[in-house]
Amino acid sequence: MSENGSDGEGLATGLATHPCRWDTCSFTSSTFKNLYEHIIEFHLGSIKKTDDWVCKWTSCPNAKQGKLFNKREHLKSHIMSHVNYFPFACQYCNQQFKRRPDLNKHINKSLGCQQRLHGLSLWDNERVCKWLADSDLHGLEGLFKARNINGETLMVIDDRFLLETLNITDQATRERLLALIRAKKRSYRGADTEKDPNDCK
Ligand SMILES: [Zn+2]
Ligand SMILES: [Zn+2]
Numbered sequence: 409m410s411e412n413g414s415d416g417e418g419l420a421t422g423l424a425t426h427p428c429r430w431d432t433c434s435f436t437s438s439t440f441k442n443l444y445e446h447i448i449e450f451h452l453g454s455i456k457k458t459d460d461w462v463c464k465w466t467s468c469p470n471a472k473q474g475k476l477f478n479k480r481e482h483l484k485s486h487i488m489s490h491v492n493y494f495p496f497a498c499q500y501c502n503q504q505f506k507r508r509p510d511l512n513k514h515i516n517k518s519l520g521c522q523q524r525l526h527g528l529s530l531w532d533n534e535r536v537c538k539w540l541a542d543s544d545l546h547g548l549e550g551l552f553k554a555r556n557i558n559g560e561t562l563m564v565i566d567d568r569f570l571l572e573t574l575n576i577t578d579q580a581t582r583e584r585l586l587a588l589i590r591a592k593k594r595s596y597r598g599a600d601t602e603k604d605p606n607d608c609k
């Protein structure tokens with residue numbers, strides 16, 4: 409099963425229609441998001457608490473076997489297997505997932521995303537020096553290397569520290585460095601991921 413959304417909404421055109429195959433329903437939608445919301449609202453929404461939680465997707469193997477789900481949440485999660493809808497995007501690498509636990513698992517095991525999650529504070533001195541070089545601050549590289557400045561220090565660095573402790577007398581350089589650090593911190597905070605559709609019970 410694709411978890412990257414390449415066959416999902418991203419490629420959907422205005423002409424693409426995604427039919428609802430729930431029982432005898434004839435609803436179609438141009439986006440998987442709308443289709444998913446339709447299923448939850450109209451089909452799961454019409455199941456009474458006293459009824460059985462059963463999937464009525466016509467091509468569903470569970471439906472054929474009459475398999476019951478013991479909770480609404482389990483059926484909701486199962487519905488995702490019929491719909492190419494990826495509401496959970498990793499805010500660090502943009503990879504998309506159908507379910508929140510899949511996203512969390514990804515972040516926990518992806519070294520790159522872990523580092524971005526923890527941001528600057530995980531950078532070692534070598535990483536800091538490379539960043540200075542990449543940012544055209546070659547002049548500071550040697551100084552930061554000699555003082556063994558790591559990401560944790562970078563997080564709390566201020567103008568006074570640069571001037572008095574590191575003796576960087578050129579004000580323009582100090583300002584440029586501080587602006588770059590601020591931008592870096594901001595980029596790590598990233599954008600919020602989309603609201604969890606499972607939040608609305
Ligand atoms: Zn339907
Ligand atoms: Zn099903």
Ligand SMILES: [Zn+2]
Nearest residue numbers: 498500501521
């Ligand atoms: Zn990621």
